[in-house]
Amino acid sequence: MDKKTPIAKLPVSRVEDLLRQRPFYDMADDCPHTEEIANALADGTTPAELEKRFPHVQQCDICKASIHLFNQMANEIGSPEQKPAPRPAKNVISLSKRTRVSRRTVFVFSMAAVLLAGLAAGVGFVIWQSQQTQSQPDTLVPKGASYDLEIAVSRNGLGFPLREGEMVETGDRLGFFYSASEGSHMALFHVDGQRQMTVLYPVEGKRTAFVQKGERIRIRDGALVTPSTTCEWIVALFTPKETSLSRLISHLRRNVRVGENCNLKITDMDTARIKVQQIRKIE
């Protein structure tokens, strides 16, 4: 190799050398049971059954992550059945359609659009402000409102949603996403089998935090799963007005019951909408 060759005058042979030198791991598979595991997965064997059949899986992070992803992708990837894109409505103006429009017309329409947008923004702001001030005194959760909580897990560098019935493992990092049809106040708790409660969100402050309405909005505070000998749950409370966290905790303590088979029962609260997801089950 000519070390004096300037990079700007790179010969093709040098590019070939670089291509040969691209670092890449030897991908020889180190799991002796990949084919059997694949066949078992294709037959619908659950991860728990797989761990019993192949003890190696219990210790192998790659196997665990792969099995999880295999099941997760079963209905997503590898299926060419995709819904066709919806046809545009007939009243949508086609941008590809060539029509002669005079500059004057464009100017008039642009100005009208700007004025309308400004007007709409102004009206929206006034409505939003009035909602902010009016909704505070309400004490009951609106009947039609819907709230949801989703948990995302980061394990061994992989991220995936925690579905109903799936459990976390020690060392997992958890992220939380809420969906709310109305702006409300929210608090997130970790509850264990001994009814110990830890506030996960908001970490700072002593009162619930206001959350905007929206779908799958990430909560900035996450959690790290530590070893535990009891069942665990994540409980999200949505309240229409700002509430003190200590009051919510004492309220929860009074209303939470841990039943048989690790069932967490929370008596409904008029002033809060509750979402519970179990994250650990100890038999």
Add this chain to the structure above:
Amino acid sequence: MEHRKGGILQIGAEMVAQLRQGNSDTRQRFWEESFDAVLAICSRILGSGPQSIDVTTDLLNDFLFHYVQNLKNPHGAWSYLKLMAIRRAVRERQRMMTGEPFDDQQMDYPGGEMDDVETTVLLPKLNQCLALLTPKAQSTVRLKYRQGMSNEQIGHVVGGSKQYIGRLLTQSLAALRECLQRKAVANG
């Protein structure tokens, strides 16, 4: 027989038998039919880019020339391929995320030693430049320079005559060279 809903990818016992015999038409058909599906799996884990195409290309190559001979259950070939793609992509992703240094013993250097500084500068740029090539061109480059296959062998796998593969490689190398030079000049 097939594990793909809708039935595009069908790896049955008959196909496996032909692959074991080294039937080049079947190899080509297998490559064409499975490449996109395997790449989709790898891209889901690694993101779309040269790494996903590398993993896909190496896996399909290994499957065609090694794993297919040892398959115990030909009917489960697609599941096996899918799980292998996930495993390899997960391992590559782990390596990328942890920034784990490469183990010299696990790498080979058929090109011999190069100037460390220049290589360190150029290799990341090479990855960016590779991403500009088509997936087929990237696979061809990979099979040529990683697996050491001849143009004829590559043609039997990815499809095309050895002349076509030769032209594709020449064009790809020219494009990579131009891209590397442009990036090197831009960065001084």
